[in-house]
Amino acid sequence: MTYDGHPIYDRDSKKQINHPQSICIKNNVWIAANASILNGITVESGSVIGFGSIVTKSISANSISAGIPAKK
Secondary structure, eight states, X not given: OOSOSSOOBOTTTOOBOOOOOOOEEOSSXXXXXXXXEOTTOXXXXXXXXXXXXXXXXXXXXXXXXXXXXXXX
């Protein structure tokens, strides 16, 4: 999901701060069941995302990441 489902506004400027962002999943990536990948994330080629993980930062190539938040 590339959007939070509801807008969030800056208290002072009244401008929306949670705009939709793309998610990029490169080649040969394995994502286990129940994993969540937040907006603005890139998962590089050859990576593995563990079961039930929440990916909050981009994942480097040829790595295994798991947990909440997902860590290498």
